[in-house]
Amino acid sequence: MSHTLIIATDSLQRQNQKLLKIAEALMRRAEQSPSESGLAYAQFERAALLEEEVRNRTFDLEQALDQLNLTHSQLAQANAATETARADLSNAIETIHDGFALFNASDTLVMCNSRFGKWMRDVHPQLRPGLRFKTYVQLVSRSHFLALPSGVSPAQWAKRRMSHHREKHAVFNSRIAGQRWLQISEQRTSDGGTVILQTDVTDMMRLERRERDRLLDDQARLIRATLDHLDQGVCIFDTHNLLAGSNQRASELLTLPMHHLTIGSRAERLYQFLRDHGQFPDANSATRLRAWMISKDTRAPLSFEVLIGARALTAFAQQMPDGGFVISFTDITTERAAAQALVVANETLERRVAERTLELEAALSDAERANASKSRFVAAASHDLMQPLSAAKLYMASLAEGLHTPELLSHLDKATNALAGVEDILGALLDISKLDSGQVAVELTDVALGDMLGQLSDELAPLAAKKGLDFRIVLPGATVRSDATFLRRILQNLISNAVRYTSSGKILVGARRCGNVVRIEVHDTGPGIPADQHQRIFDEFHRLNTPSRPTEGVGLGLTIVKRACDLLDHPLQLHSQPGHTMFAVTLPLSNPQVAVDPTPTKGHGQADLPSAIVLLIENDSGLRSALTVALEAWGLDVFACASAREAMSLLQKVDIAPDLVIADYQLDDGLLGSDAIAQLRQRHGPLPACLITANRNPELARLCKSIGADLLHKPINPSDLRLLLLSRLPTDQA
Template sequence: MSHTLVIPTDSLERQNQKLLKIAETLMRRVEQSPAESGLAYAQFERAALLEEEVRNRTFDLEQALDQLNLTHNQLAQANAATETARADLSNAIETIHDGFALFNANDTLVMCNSRFGKWMRDVHPRLLPGLKFKTYVQLVSHSNDLALPKGVSPGQWAKRRMLHHREKHAVFNSRIAGQRWLQISEQRTNDGGTVILQTDVTDMMRLERRERDRLLDDQARLIRATLDHLDQGVCIFDTSNLLAGSNQRASELLTLPMHLLTLGSRAERLHQFLHDHGQFPDPNSATRLRDWMVRKNNRTPLSFEVLIGARALTAFAQQMPDGGFVISFTDITTERRAARALAEANESLERRVVERTLELEAALGDAERANASKTRFVAAASHDLMQPLSAAKLYMASLTEGIRNPELLSHLDKATNALAGVEDILEALLDISKLDSGQVAVDLTDVALGDMLGQLSDELAPLAAQKGLDFRIVLPSATVRSDATFLRRILQNLISNAVRYTTRGKILVGGRRHGNTLRIEIHDTGPGIPQDQHQRVFDEFHRLNTPSRPTEGVGLGLTIVKRACDLLDHPLHLRSEVGRTIFSVVLPLSNPQETRDPAPIEGYGQAALPSAIVLLIENDTGLRSALTVALEAWGLDVFACASEREAMSLLQEVDIAPDLVIADYQLDDGLLGSDAITHLRQQHGPLPACLITANRNPELAMLCKTISADLLHKPINPADLRQLLLNRLPTA
């Protein structure tokens, strides 16, 4: 029941005092009323209990006091350590030669040393702990000891200072009265506070300025030396158009009086001198120069010429970044004299060039006429020679059908080979004539290499077999973009040369793809071509190892190959060593949807011709007779006519339509075989037809495609003619 006598929230001392007073009061009452012994005993007992509780509370109080004393001792030690640390920190920052200040995360000054802000006597006494950073900046911005930059107000300076304060780390310089400089370094702490260091860099700035002044002096001396050694005269004017410098060459070129080139002279005096003593080739130059000098900004570079006495000068004026400008004068008297002399020489030369041009035009006209005459002569001569040559070949082809004597067959074979050699020479001369004329029409089409090389293989494989050569063509199925006629001529010459000059070994024709191109290579194991002859082999009539038989070439094959490759833009390469030669031609791929593998052509002697009627229109009597003999020897009926009129009359008389029409392209009286074929078809329906001609113009090939007719070139190869008949004549 002790809790009813004391208040638990009282301190132990207070509770003990109350209990002692209660015990004392009870004891006194017991002594004063002995009669009431029972009640007194109860009160005594209660007093004893209270005394026990007092002792317990007293013990607790003593323990609490001991703990409190211990805590007070520890707090005193901690305060002492804190004061010691603060004193050490104060002593430490006080030993720093720079001004030091620490602001907490709330931008409140925590502490600073005595050097912080000491250069501002009106601000330094107010730099006490608790000062806000913004207030500190306002005090500094209005300090009498702060040297504000020109044109910057205290408010602007304070705004810039607060911008630096936003950065995590900032370093900048501030100028203090008395020509002193402070470097301010501001760094953020980890808890968001700010540390500021103020370092006096006056000595460094003064040293730097002295060094800069020395460099400027050296630079000025260097500029002066440079100006004095320039061949141009130079005048430099400041922003007020006052002369800031010039060199001796300027006065020499302008012949100016000395008082006009003294420092501080106005630019207008120079303009007036030029106006009074100079002559401007362009009358507007003086006005433009005056306006240019008056204008202060946006002056574009200005150039003009002026004559001072007998001296010609060119002037160039340009504005400098600071608003001033520079005018330079260059002596061009020698150049102008040379230009006049050159102009006079040019006039004389132009007259001579005109005279020579007229002479050259006349000579060129003569040369062109001679070249055209030569081309026409070669074409006409080739055409005229092809007629009897074709007739001779056809006669010989017809003789093979009836001769059985081996000796006669051998002579006939030699004669045929001789005629083939003549044919090669004529074709080569005709090709060279075309290429030299510069009027060759190129017909670029998609060419199936497989078909073309298959035909060349059929032509040349028997010759290689006769010499015991291993002859192979290995080519990927491909279609290239080229002129079919010229490409066949290129490949035929290269492969036939390989067969001609290889005596043993092998000949390999292959292809290699390189991106969008195909490289065709012709390998042979012939004698090889020496390195010093690699360019000469493409010259006309140049042969290394002359064959024993003159019919084996005259040295025009590679010339035609080179010129045709240049015309078609097909790169041609040669690699050769002893026992090995490689010619290669690079062709562009046309990437068709489908490509065909080469298919060999059947030999003309392996299939019999069907019985048929052939209408032959040929104005040359010899060739007409030879063709008739050859066709009849193959079992065909031939209606041989010299003109379209004769053919029309004959067909009307016999009232029979032919199975095939063979017509020469160039007939008598300027008539054309193509027109004759068209007229015959109008009378007798869609007759199969073939044009024969010595003209290799690509336009003829297009004409034959247009009228759906085959084309055979003279001299006519009997094998080609027989194959044509097999393909076009109707089978039984």
């Protein structure tokens, strides 16, 4: 009930006073009513308890009061520290030479220094805490002190400024009135607020402009010096067709008075001078020049020639990006004189060539008549000599039956062999005369190779067995298109030569099918043919006479083989090294299967090449230019270089790896294309590559195989080059 005796809102002092009065009243009542001592005592006891409770409450309240006083003291100290920090921050940002402003995460201005926005006197008084950022931008955009860029409205500027505000960090320049520039730096804080710094960069911008003007002046002086040292006459006109500059050489070439080329002169004066004092080889050049000068549209470059006195000039006019144009004049008098002299020399040379041609034709006609006469004589003589030779052989045979003396039989055998040799020589001479005459009747038929080689095997196998040779002929089942008589003579001479010049080892004759042709190969393990004799052995009566290759035959067999192959258009090949020789004859099949190219073709039967970059390294400028033109005509991008060093430097500049490398094998200064390919692969990875060379040494083919590169021999066949590109370049992916 004690809580009903006091009011909680009273102070502790007031509550204590009330409780003391209550206790005092209870004591008096107890003393005044002794009859009610029991009740009084109970009330007294209750009052004592109440007093104890009041005392405890009083103590608690005193402690709470002390704690509250301590808290008030600490809060006062914190407020003082906050005010001190705020004052220090205000003083700190006020000492900053730049304009400073802080917006909170809600884009409301928290604080700024006096320099922020001071350059805009109509906006500066409104920059107070609580200002919204969007409102600040609107105020600035409409300020009279903001110099807006040409063609930009306040709304557009405000939109662009808000786009910068959305970035985490932005730096940009803004121009204000009075030819001043501010650099605005805006940075987000960790709590999402925004700090803005405004820096006056006017001095920096003015210094930069002065430096740029100085550079422009230096550049103008450099251009003037360059123009004055050019061998060409140059005139520069601005967008209004007014002369902006010219060099001294222009006056010299045009023989034009200096007052005609003063700054500001109209281009019309130059045109009138050329029309009045010059001669145009092309009558339409003057009309085209005038129309070109007055045109306001985009103008293509214009070139023409004009004669000024005895001087021939070529002029080239080209439009500049700003709409003006440059016209240059080059003296080509010497070139024209040289060209005229060349025309005269060519006419003289053509006349002399025609005369010599007639002389050569007459000499050739005489030689052909002499050769025909010789061929006819050889043919007639061979034919006439065959009859007495045959008769002599019959007499020799009859003598052999009546002789029994070993010595005489030996002499007779030698004489018979000598007659056989003469017969062979006459037969060979007859064949050569027929081939030289050009009147040989060639009858192309289907020839079964197996049957023909089988007959030759039967004829020559005994001779090979007599010498102890391993003689094998693999009979093919192919049928070829050729002249049976000449083909048999070709194969017979090749195989008999192998038997004749092989003293031990093997002889192998076989056929290889290669598409629509078959190649007959004759291999032997004879002494071999020196490389310097590979061409000479096909000459008439040329025989090898070395210790390892005894002289046999008369030296006409390979001559007949070569001429017969040329007549029948059967390619003949020879590969030889010590201990091995191979002759090969390529023959067309009689019924070749038509090969189907799986690659789809377009236009002119050629497959399109994919878009690719080809690096060409060729030290010969003529071939490099020809290859570049061919490759670019096929739609390829070509990096043409004269050396490996130039190629490495070019690839480093463009930072692009090529899709294919084509390198000449023998470059300048003893360098090799294979080394250049190795260097490029070290830098750009396993690039497809091809070596081109006129060297047909087999070692080069093995080198290309070892480095994984293709090989093309000069002169380069365009079809072979295109097939190589189709196989090596990457296919475009859809």
